[in-house]
Amino acid sequence: MSVEEKPRTPRPRRGAGRLARGLMQALVPTERTLVTREGFCYFAVMLVLLAAGMLQQINLILLVATTAVGPFIASWFGSRAMLRRLSVLRRSPGYIFAGDPLAVDYTLENGRRRMAALALFLEDQLVPGERGATGAISSPRVFFPRIAARDRGRVRWQGEAPGRGRYQFQSLDLGTRSPFGIVERRVTIPLPEQLYVYPRIGRLTRRWFQLQRQTSENRLGRRHDRSAQQEEYHGLRDYRSGDSLRWIHWRTSARRGELMVKEFEQQNEQDLAILIDPWLPRTKVSPQQREAMEQAISFAATVCLETCRRQGRRLVLGWTGATPGVIQGPASVKLLHEMLEQLSLLRPINEGGLAELFDALPQATLRDALLIVASTRPVNLMEEAERSTHLSSGSARNFAGRVMAFNASQGELDGLIQLADADSRGLLEQRVSNAESDRYTSQEERRRGMFSGDVEDEGVIIEETVAPDEPPAWREWKGGRS
Secondary structure (H helix, E strand, O other), rough: OEEEOOOOOOOOOOHHHHHHHHHHHHOOEEEEEEEEEEHHHHHHHHHHHHHHHHHHOHHHHHHHHHHHHHHHHHHHHHHHHHOOOOOOOOOOOOOEEEEEEEEEEEEEEEEOOOEOOOOOOOEEEEEEEOOOOOOOOOOEEEEEEEOOOOEEEEEEEEOOOOOOOOEEEOOOOEEEOOOOOOOOEEEEOOOOOEEEEOOEEEEHHHHHHHHHHHHHHOOHHHOOOOOHHHEEEEEEEOOOOOHHHHEEEEHHHHOOOOOOEEEEEOOOOOEEEEEOEEEEEOOOOOHHHHHHHHHHHHHHHHHHHHOOOOOOOOOEEEEEOOOOEEEEEOHHHHHHHHHHHHHHHHOOEOOOOHHHHHHEEEEEEEEOOOEEEOOOOOOOHHHHHHHOOOOOOEEEEEHHHEEEEHHHOOOOOOOOOOEOOOOOHHHHHHHHHHHHHHHHHHHHHHHHHOOOOHHHHHHOOOOOOOOOOOHHHHHOOOOOEE
């Protein structure tokens, strides 16, 4: 936004309008001039010289004192001229994960034909977008030493992302102390922008996949039929303990120096429902309890990410509270971001329970889906299921057999998730691109009806590089296709 484009009221023709304009500018000033600390010292020395010259009647001292007024006046008007015909642009990510490095690019363009812009600084502010939020306030500040005429400069500010939540970039302050540093001129530029800070994500451990597999296989006391007719080739992955030797792809394993197995995806996968119970007491909340709640939310976000990597599965996210909420839909990138946004805004509750949340879930989810409950307090599933109006006493017993309940306050999530140390946003985009690559590879293999002789591209992790001036790849995908 250009400095010259800041909102200005039209010049009124009457005295009343002129007075109203003056009052508005006094109450909400967009331009202001400040005397710096050096300027106050300079002004004090000038007054001392003027007083000494007047008392001693020395014309030379009076001449020096009056000459010292020149730089002060030049700074007053020069700083104002320095901010003319300048344009400012902020480039920030639409989302970021908690704990990741936050990078914001500021671009300053000088639209003047001859005069360069000197010693300019930008001050920004990132504040929580909701009342009562406890997120930290960040104040990015960058400096532009010189921008030539008809040129532009870009400076990147880097810092750490605040805690999860919704944040708002407010107005920018563009200022300068040129040419002498004794007067500071500032212009406020309205440039609001929103930023979502998602929860931290990580990697699900082997223990989690084993628990999920056991729960799915033991559903209603029967094992799923894992015949070849019900499974399809999905890609390659690292060998895990318990994998069949028949699944090993020997050529790729020999080339990479580690065992790689063929990964199969079961058709008509069971729907998945993730239920969050972020309960905290009204008073005397310990840091361990808050950490347990954040761990439960990070676990839910990671499960959502892993589930949305593949299409064909229906995913449901629910949370307890005075008014329980539910988000559902087929697994996709769009649904993933909707769920991550909701998890970023999730606040602790001290009322409501799982019984009310069960009543808000769709009947098909209660009947067939695999449910994962992450809570911060002990939960009696049978009691909560019997309290629900959508579950009878007979269906409550079958329902409890499809529920995986974890109490984060007792450390039951410690061995199920490993938080990522690297950039979580890059991890998300990498996993989404890997899922797309694996899907196209499996479609090509099914079309040919056999495995290729060399599947180097199928077993290698594909990292998608996004140019700084282009949007991320996931924003260009629609319906899971690029």
